[in-house]
Amino acid sequence: MIALLLRDLRLAVRAGGGFGLGLAFFLIVVTLVPFGVGPEGNVLARIATGVLWLGALLACLLSLDRIFALDFEDGSLDLLATAPVPLEGVVTIKALAHWITTGLPLVLAAPVFGVLLHLPGPAYFWLVVSLLLGTPALSVLGAFGAALTVGLKRGGLLLSLLVLPLYVPTLIFGAELVKRGASGMDTQMPLLMLAGITAATIAVVPFASAAAIRVNLR
């Protein structure tokens, strides 16, 4: 399992691996927003939380189809499915590799991008906390969508349509946590909900993803 994680991380950082793609997309989205809504600081500050969360979510979406598609094309997925490793574990590890190469850089870069959107001071801490808690769920749910569409030609659009609705609870509670934290309100409810959604997703969804892969390999 460790070997699979290391291999996926190595593949991501080598040429053509797509590392940094999500981060670059995130930066472009955040940079485009002031062009669209105007440079007024108070307007940007009001929408910053939503834009940052939405940007992170879309950046994450961008690289989802690579989770299994490349392994399917080169035959690795067949070989992994017949290897002495549980497919549920393979799915979890590949989602973890996706989070490390896509989600984690977004978490670390979000405060910097927040400056571009005049994010209010107290919101920075809660933005990092919410993304740190929420982005693992995005990767695991994304892996489920990728598992459902693996083997489909041009399945990328279908993948987005399948996954985006599943991201709604994470988006709602993630953005709510930042808003409440920034305005000094009680953060316990969105914090627990966000953590609960991520924990439940990690515990349950890999089983569904593995089942979807087994069906798609037939």
Place this chain on the structure above:
Amino acid sequence: MTLLAVENLTVTRGGLPVLEGLGFTLAAGHALVLRGPNGIGKTTLLRTLAGLQPALTGSISIPPETMAYAAHADGLKSTLSVTENLRFWASVYGTGPIDHALDRMNLRQLAERPAMSLSAGQKRRLGLARLLVTGRPVWVLDEPTVSLDAASVALFADAVRDHLAKGGAALMATHIDLGLHEAAVLDLTPFKALPPEEGGYKGSFDEAFT
């Protein structure tokens, strides 16, 4: 000792049976070569034996964790080197060094080259070297000699011979003669399933939910 036993097996492709009533055994030290025209179901049979798709009827008996499967595609990562590719599969199978596989498939000189820079035949040899690092006794191989030149075919035949001599077994679909005297040939033509209009299977078989 029997390593693989198949009884009354019916395998399906796209929900329709392609081979039916198939039965054979494979003992340690033996190889079985599957023959038959294109489309008869050799790949489907091998994928069924590997556990990638369910059989419609019949049974497959194989001790757990004894099979290594090699498909049409080699499962190589083009940006990883030959050594990195082999080390990955050795880790997945929990086996140790990969030197014997590099030497056996004549890949030592290419060890640090990225897989993307290999020729089709060299990639195939790397794919076959993966089998050696699995440490599994039963090899299930789908067209293992595609892209190989005569010298590489002989290299592969030697590797299979060694494997059999060590108590392993091999089941392979191939159209060429490997010169393996230890290998029996199973012609799949008599097991071709009849179409429904000629009295073949008429039920529906939903592959997705069985």
